Amino acid sequence: MARHGRLGRHSIWRTLAKVTASFVAVALVSGGAVAAYAAWDLANTLKPTVSLGNADVLEGVPDVGAMEGGVNVLLIGSDSREGQGDAFGDPDEETAVLNDVTMLLHISQDHSHVEVISFPRDMFVDVPQCVDPADPAGEPLYEQYGVKMNSVLSYGGMPCVVKTVEQLTGVTIPFAGTVQFMGVAAMSEAVGGVSVCVAEPIEDEHTNLYLTAGEHDLKGLEALQFLRTRHGVGDGSDLGRISNQQVFMSALARKLQDGGTLGDPVALYSIAKAALANMELSDTMADPTTMVSIAKAMKDVDLSKIAFIQYPTGYSDGGVVPSDSAEIVNLALQQDTPVTFDPTADDATFASSGDPSAPPAEETATDGEAGTAALATEESGEKAPAEDTAEVPTPTPSTEPLPSDVTGQTAAETRCSAGRTLEDQ
Numbered sequence: 090m091a092r093h094g095r096l097g098r099h100s101i102w103r104t105l106a107k108v109t110a111s112f113v114a115v116a117l118v119s120g121g122a123v124a125a126y127a128a129w130d131l132a133n134t135l136k137p138t139v140s141l142g143n144a145d146v147l148e149g150v151p152d153v154g155a156m157e158g159g160v161n162v163l164l165i166g167s168d169s170r171e172g173q174g175d176a177f178g179d180p181d182e183e184t185a186v187l188n189d190v191t192m193l194l195h196i197s198q199d200h201s202h203v204e205v206i207s208f209p210r211d212m213f214v215d216v217p218q219c220v221d222p223a224d225p226a227g228e229p230l231y232e233q234y235g236v237k238m239n240s241v242l243s244y245g246g247m248p249c250v251v252k253t254v255e256q257l258t259g260v261t262i263p264f265a266g267t268v269q270f271m272g273v274a275a276m277s278e279a280v281g282g283v284s285v286c287v288a289e290p291i292e293d294e295h296t297n298l299y300l301t302a303g304e305h306d307l308k309g310l311e312a313l314q315f316l317r318t319r320h321g322v323g324d325g326s327d328l329g330r331i332s333n334q335q336v337f338m339s340a341l342a343r344k345l346q347d348g349g350t351l352g353d354p355v356a357l358y359s360i361a362k363a364a365l366a367n368m369e370l371s372d373t374m375a376d377p378t379t380m381v382s383i384a385k386a387m388k389d390v391d392l393s394k395i396a397f398i399q400y401p402t403g404y405s406d407g408g409v410v411p412s413d414s415a416e417i418v419n420l421a422l423q424q425d426t427p428v429t430f431d432p433t434a435d436d437a438t439f440a441s442s443g444d445p446s447a448p449p450a451e452e453t454a455t456d457g458e459a460g461t462a463a464l465a466t467e468e469s470g471e472k473a474p475a476e477d478t479a480e481v482p483t484p485t486p487s488t489e490p491l492p493s494d495v496t497g498q499t500a501a502e503t504r505c506s507a508g509r510t511l512e513d514q
Contacts, residue, residue: 138372141248142220143263155385159198159425162264162374162383163251166190166273166316167242188242188250188267190316190334193258195422196386202394202427203387205338206418207331208254209400210239211408216253219245237408242267247369257411259423264374264383272367274313279363280350282308283341285315291508293321300508312337315506320514322506328399328409333506335397335498342395342500351388357381395500396428401492414492421489431493 168189193206216233222245230245241250251262268276277283284306291300298314298321307315316334323329350356361377364370374380387395398418402409421428498504 138370138375139247139265141251141263141265141371141373143261155200155388156196156379156382160194160196160264160383160386161260161262162194162266163254163262164190164192164194165242165247165250165265165267167267167269186243187239189239191238191250191254193254193260193262193422195260196383196390197425197427200386200390203390203396204422204428205395205397206258206422207334207397207399208238208257209331209402209409210237210327212238212400212402213405213408213410214238214241214253214257216241216244216249217256219249219252222246222248247371251371258419260419263371264379265371266364266368266374267370268368270313270317273316274309275363275367276360277308277312279360280308280341280344280356282306283312283337283344285337285340286503286505287508288505289508290510291315291318291321291506292510292514293318294511295320302508307337321509323509325509325514328402331399332496335399336504336506338397339395339498339500339502339504343392343503346388346390346392346500351384357384360384392501393499394427396430396497397499398428398491398495398497401495412494414495417489417492418495421491424489426489428489428491430491430495430497430499434491434493434496 165188168187187210189210191208191210193204193208195204195206197203213235214237216236218232219230221227221230230249233244236244238253241253245252247265247267251265255262284304286304287300287302290302291298293299293314296314296318298311298318300315305311316337317330318333319325319327319330322333345351350360361380364380365375365377374383400418401412401414403412418428420426
């Protein structure tokens with residue numbers, strides 16, 4: 090188990106600055122006594138933060154309103170049992186600190202599109218030299234080569250996971266947060282639950298999740314179990330779990346936007362408080378004002394322009410490795426280019442199916458692919474091709490078409506989780 094260095098105490102001036110920033114942020118959206126109380130409450134919710142060592146890229150970023158320019162945030166899900174009680178096993182025996190979930194949220198410079206990249210936990214990666222969290226002023230940790238992604242958190246802490254993903258993708262990530270099991274449950278409660286579709290029953294004795302086919306409103310522990318389940322969905326692999334998580338996240342995006350959550354000061358306050366109380370955040374992200382600014386940057390993004398992408402990989406002995414298509418995903422991030430999924434992409438490992446209640450796509454008499462292409466262009470807002478042609482319209486130069494081995498979905502698509510019963514496992 091990795092040792093973590095003791096964090097220094099915040100100065101009184103830094104604390105006062107955070108109180109002031111909290112007050113300004115909440116006052117802008119609330120007003121009066123409610124704002125004053127909310128600011129005080131948020132400031133007292135703050136947990137110790139972690140420095141990523143790259144805060145200089147944020148110089149000049151405004152403190153209020155939608156954050157200007159592009160935003161990169163790394164979200165890390167830790168399987169550490171520390172402080173989680175005995176609901177997930179004995180914390181004294183199960184002491185691993187693994188980043189089983191690693192996601193990069195990218196908001197474009199003009200706030201017109203968003204990409205959420207999920208990196209498989211069993212993907213082999215190279216780790217750059219990192220600061221030793223047990224001795225920040227001492228010798229740095231050595232580079233590592235060909236280690237699994239989920240081992241990086243225990244090796245060098247959150248900053249090392251950030252540096253690893255930065256090296257992998259070629260983009261700078263100034264914001265990051267790590268959340269444990271109960272934090273995920275609390276966050277799902279803060280948003281009021283998420284409605285997901287289940288095509289086939291999910292039965293998973295490992296996470297104690299049992300869901301019948303149909304619609305389910307998930308929050309709290311049940312939402313956490315849905316996000317954790319691997320044996321109960323798809324082919325039982327981590328890649329299948331990523332796809333199942335995308336079902337949840339796309340539903341969450343639709344709720345936050347269509348339900349007006351991102352414009353609701355009470356809802357934003359509740360979410361910010363839950364994040365501050367339940368996540369270990371980078372010092373660049375621990376200001377509630379910054380969190381509100383990032384949320385506002387996503388407020389008006391078209392749901393068809395929010396893409397959830399599974400980082401493309403190929404199988405290797407004992408895990409997976411980035412495929413050639415990974416470089417296309419990297420370039421899209423580096424060049425801030427929106428992406429479109431190939432309508433003929435192989436979704437064999439995708440642990441979800443289309444919404445059974447959705448109307449079927451119209452097909453041409455000659456080829457079913459034309460109907461798929463027409464549906465895709467309709468969702469993206471592009472002009473559909475003439476009915477007498479089955480050719481997929483050529484993407485505009487500003488859009489990066491992803492190869493057929495890159496799977497995922499947009500937030501505009503409703504997909505259903507493809508469950509597995511105990512008999513199938």
